[in-house]
Amino acid sequence: MSAKKVEKEAERALVAARAAVDEAERAVKKLDKRSRKAAEELTARLEQAAKDARKAVRRSEQTARAAKEQADAIAGPAVAASPSSGIPTFHSLRDRAKAQGIQGYSRMNKAQLLHALGEG
Known part of the structure; x- marks a missing residue:
């Protein structure tokens, strides 16, 4: 094989390698977008769960206060x-x-x- 042929083959291999690298970079960018989107969705779901938990705590505190007030009202007249x-x-x-x-x-x-x- 002549040196020119070897050079041309090496050039073709280099072009193919560059194309493969470019394709890999595009795939990584897509993957990054998907990962970012998935992370954003998980963050939103976590924030919603935290809001729901805070709301449940407030409701249980209100229920406990109402039950205590009701118990005090019931026990109050019984002390008379x-x-x-x-x-x-x-x-x-x-x-x-x-x-x-x-x-x-x-x-x-x-x-x-x-x-x-x-x-x-």
Whole structure:
């Protein structure tokens, strides 16, 4: 093989290599665009999930506040003493014992309820 032929073959191989490199660079750019787009989509989904989580926390806090207010409202009147003597009624003592989760309150008399509630 002559030197000119070898040079021409090398030139063709070099052109083919340059074309292959250019094609690879284009593929990398496409891949980068896809990766960037996928990362942006994941970021958007993560931000939405964070918003949803914050909203759920706010809702649960509101529900807890409402439940506490309701429990306070229910427990409030049960604390009221009988109007004439200042001593709580049997029924109000039972209601308070039930609200506090005292076991066996339904079988207790007034003195036992007062003792169980820490008032006697």
